[in-house]
Amino acid sequence: MPRILTLLSLLSLSLCYSPGVYAQEREEEEEDAFFIRRIYDVALTEGRCYDWLRALSTDYGGRLSGSPQAAAAVEYTRQMLDTLGLDSVWLQACRVPHWERGDTERVRIVNSPSRGSIDLGGLALGNSVGTGPEGLSAEVIEVQGLDDLELLGPEALAGKIVFFSRPMDPTPIRTVTDYGGAVDQRVYGAARAARYGAVAVLVRSITTSRDDVPHTGVTVYEDETPRIPAIAISTLDADLLSGLLRQEVVRVYLQANCRTYPDKLSYNVIGEIKGTRYPEEIILVGGHLDSWDVAGGAHDDGAGCVHAMDVLQVMRRLGYRPQRTLRCVLFMNEENGLRGGLEYARVSNERGEFHLAAIESDAGGFTPRGFSCDGEASIFVDRFKSVIDRFYLLEPYGLSLSKGGSGADIGPLKSQRGLLFGFRPDSQRYFDYHHTANDNFDAVNKRELEMGVAAISSLVYLLDKYGTD
Amino acid sequence: MPRILTLLSLLSLSLCYSPGVYAQEREEEEEDAFFIRRIYDVALTEGRCYDWLRALSTDYGGRLSGSPQAAAAVEYTRQMLDTLGLDSVWLQACRVPHWERGDTERVRIVNSPSRGSIDLGGLALGNSVGTGPEGLSAEVIEVQGLDDLELLGPEALAGKIVFFSRPMDPTPIRTVTDYGGAVDQRVYGAARAARYGAVAVLVRSITTSRDDVPHTGVTVYEDETPRIPAIAISTLDADLLSGLLRQEVVRVYLQANCRTYPDKLSYNVIGEIKGTRYPEEIILVGGHLDSWDVAGGAHDDGAGCVHAMDVLQVMRRLGYRPQRTLRCVLFMNEENGLRGGLEYARVSNERGEFHLAAIESDAGGFTPRGFSCDGEASIFVDRFKSVIDRFYLLEPYGLSLSKGGSGADIGPLKSQRGLLFGFRPDSQRYFDYHHTANDNFDAVNKRELEMGVAAISSLVYLLDKYGTD
Incomplete structure (x- = not known):
């Protein structure tokens, strides 16, 4: 197809341009270039x-x-x-x-039967509420996205820390496309999980890199649901947590003293x-x-x-x-x-x-x-x-x-x-x-x-x- | 111009493709995509x-x-x-x-009237001969490229260290183009300077970065001229040396024990x-x-x-x-x-x-x-x-x-x-x-x-x- 277009296009040049018009356009083109x-x-x-x-x-x-x-x-x-x-x-x-983020952010897997306690690197999401000075501790439930919340319902989610773990898709050529496909769980995860009684959310960082660097970003609360803490963890920590959750019940302790002024x-x-x-x-x-x-x-x-x-x-x-x-x-x-x-x-x-x-x-x-x-x-x-x-x-x-x-x-x-x-x-x-x-x-x-x-x-x-x- | 091409091109589609040919090409195109x-x-x-x-x-x-x-x-x-x-x-x-590079590379500005002695970072060019264990010391003469050598001739160059300082042009969009414009002094500088009795060459690193990192690369000798040492210095060191040369006579001491086996x-x-x-x-x-x-x-x-x-x-x-x-x-x-x-x-x-x-x-x-x-x-x-x-x-x-x-x-x-x-x-x-x-x-x-x-x-x-x- 392009071959034929090109040949015809070249032909068309000679048909469409009178020499005067061509010279003028040509001069302007050169000036712009x-x-x-x-x-x-x-x-x-x-x-x-x-x-x-x-x-x-x-x-x-x-x-x-x-x-x-x-x-x-x-x-x-x-x-x-x-x-x-x-x-x-x-x-x-x-x-x-x-x-303000404050000066404390703790994400700790507590007394895993297989691994004991493990400190993860956490970064509170922007606008997140804090946990209070004592922090909070709860069982973790892993979901792949916002739609899972409705399927699971309050009986599965109430009192839990919801862990949004859907990875960013590495296959789009422009990474901004991948980001658009993963960011909803970070922006709306806390508000939506709160509807079902969750006490906090953890979010896998939105990046295709596998590293130990957590990525923050905004979370947006709803007026009608309680504001619960929302914390990002790195992709390596998210993989570790997912791995543990496949084999056992995992409790996590969170502490963050971020707040809005x-x-x-x-x-x-x-x-x-x-x-x-x-x-x-x-x-x-x-x-x-x-x-x-x-x-x-x-x-x-x-x-x-x-x-x-x-x-x-x-x-x-x-x-x-x-x-x-x-x-x-x-x-x-x-x-x-x-x-x-x-x-x-x-x-x-x-x-x-x-x-x-x-x-x-x-x-x-x-x-x-x-x-x-x-x-x-x-x-x-x-x-x-x-x-x-x-x-x-x-x-x-x-x-x-x-x-x-x-x-x-x-x-x-x-x-x-x-x-x-x-x-x-x-x-x-x-x-x-x-x-x-x-x-x-x-x-x-x-x-x-x-x-x-x-x-x-x-x-x-x-x-x-x-x-x- | 492109506007008219596009309109005509679209028109041409309907003229050139019979439905059968079009469907077949279309199918192949989809398979490839x-x-x-x-x-x-x-x-x-x-x-x-x-x-x-x-x-x-x-x-x-x-x-x-x-x-x-x-x-x-x-x-x-x-x-x-x-x-x-x-x-x-x-x-x-x-x-x-x-x-092999060996284990010694020294480039020292010796007793500059204004600045005293200054050690520069040097990196011998690949294939370069060494200086011998005592090193060598000589007055530096700066040139902008190979053509300058013939203009200056042996009376100016004999016994000197020739400093090739032409910077890489930062304006081409593909940096490989800029590289092509600057690399001749690195590849042929030593061989050409030797024709006029120079005892060594220093070469400004080929990069548009201004930093203290020297860049090596190959130098090529001629059979008919003496092989003289060739050493690259960073762009910042090159700027420093050029600055000094504008105000005074500069002598440099070189030592390198690279050699070919x-x-x-x-x-x-x-x-x-x-x-x-x-x-x-x-x-x-x-x-x-x-x-x-x-x-x-x-x-x-x-x-x-x-x-x-x-x-x-x-x-x-x-x-x-x-x-x-x-x-x-x-x-x-x-x-x-x-x-x-x-x-x-x-x-x-x-x-x-x-x-x-x-x-x-x-x-x-x-x-x-x-x-x-x-x-x-x-x-x-x-x-x-x-x-x-x-x-x-x-x-x-x-x-x-x-x-x-x-x-x-x-x-x-x-x-x-x-x-x-x-x-x-x-x-x-x-x-x-x-x-x-x-x-x-x-x-x-x-x-x-x-x-x-x-x-x-x-x-x-x-x-x-x-x-x-």
Whole structure:
């Protein structure tokens, strides 16, 4: 099939282009290709993302919403944006949840008949309640997912610690796909198990790695059920626990003194270059400034923040005067509340703004593979054909465009009916680090990070130049 | 332009396909897509490459030709191939150079007027002669490349240590391109500088990283000029030396006791599954078993070896009976001699063999981006159109096909006029590790490595099924 397409396509060229039209398109194509190449040159030689990320993930690591680190990161990134000569830099207030892990997390298999007592490594899920200072001890029942709960019912689950052990599927090519297939038990496991009288949940970490590193992440409670503690264990510990459960009754002792405090004031950090011709049309590049508390938040999502900041830096350095308004937004509280993203969209709608496009980088600082575009097909075809048709200019840089999700923080902008893009870096290593104590600066490669800035800047250039049809 | 192509292409479908032809092609396409998906499933869940690489790069690290580690790696990989139930596994003898680094490498800036004496980290280039036990001391002259030597001439260079400091260009998207632009000074610098009476050379390490890790690699002497010592220094040390040279005369003391011993007997390790229908047509997958001496040789080229071995393992596990002969070849001595590759081709030609295709993996165990294909355009178009036209089946896995180089070891097979492919993984991190003490198992990601096996196996499947036209 492709063979015939190619032959006919070549034929069609000579039929469809009058020499004049062809020459003009050709000139424009060359101009675009040349500018995109300059973007890459500058990003790879004069980028600042890597140095910013070093600071953000070492000096301001563990930027969980409401923490002193998050507050300091707001100020640091505001100051850095202030060095870029933008038209304006400001903070946008939002109230955020304030959860703290505390200083105790214990997961202990108690007096196993075959193995005695074994301490596992545990990491409380974000928003989890604590166990109280005495902790709690109960028999463990293993399930493969949320559907098992209803099948087992309260007679099997009441008074138990429910252990969600469904592994992440290693076969999808994009690991984000696998993650989507496993994450429900982490997010909703505690709330759903509580409906049947469970006293706590343990969750197998969501990663395809087999290692001893637990992965945290958010859990979401329901108003109508009791809040029970939820703790992640590593994949190796989960395998150990599953193995024991196949041969004997296992009791586990849990202790955690995490807790939620009253909401705090925090901020989205925003910088923009005003458009020269269509200032009312906004092109947003963003990431989220908060991270989990256990590491530097280098890939998640320090990388996305410095991507967004460096896009403006690179465009400035190139002397580029955008026709449309370029806005960098570092959202607060993506991890356990999305308050920053929601507040940003609320204010934007209230002001009657129009986001022609929003691009979120929240999948790590790895080699770019392309962008996924969220929204109705009619939006692309009717209104953004000129941009989408020129995406082939980015293909020599290893980038492709696909339908798919965009980003949690920009999702609330969907009602403005612009284009929402998710930046898609290579995903193979992401879940080695995601939400763990290993998500630190040393896990990020400089070139891979810089290539992300170049990729996003290039898409921004096309969006700014060709806008809507 | 692409817009019009696409519209016409869609139109053309209805014109060109009679329903019968379409249904048959469609069925074959589905069968191929299904099998390729199974290859990925097996490679990602039952691959053995990662465990093999752990052994190869830890137990048998530093596999430089002629070393005990190289000899042990020959035996280890032969045994592992023997566990796969192949039709035959054998060793192919070849004589290889035997160079040893020795135990002393000193690079010292002596009595700099501004900084006193400074010890730099040095790593002798492979094949380099030593300095003798007393070492040597001389004034340093910095050059940007081979062409500078002729401009400066013997009056400037005689008695000096020539410092080749041209950095690797960070702007190409594939780092292998940058490497090609910088490597000549390392390979030929010593021989060329010796023509003008230089007493030794220092070479800036070939990497875009700025760090204190020196990178070794081969240097090649000429018969007609004296052999002078050649030592690599890290990019940070190179910057320091360049900085000093801008302000003062710098003398450097060098000492190295590396030396070349008589050639030794070694082996290529080969395993094959005989073709059921065209056993005389060989599809080769390969990597090189030798590595530099300073690390585990995990990416270069342990990854390529376990890729090649695991392709056969995965095909066996799938119960695949190839029509053509599948052969895994682990070449000896790619790094400093290519003796294995030359001997393999010599024997193959002598036996009148025909390699329908050869695929070499020698660019690391990173996420696959595709394959580059070496050879005359006429070979593809006339004889391999059926295979090339079906490459689109691999595009959903992020793979693309381009013209370009293949691999050093399979290069000598070119005269058989088959297809020569180079496996192309993502290249951004490769030169962080290449030829350094950091090229160890912990630099390899399991999923990225396994994806390479799947990518190569999928291409092998298409080559085996569709062969030549």
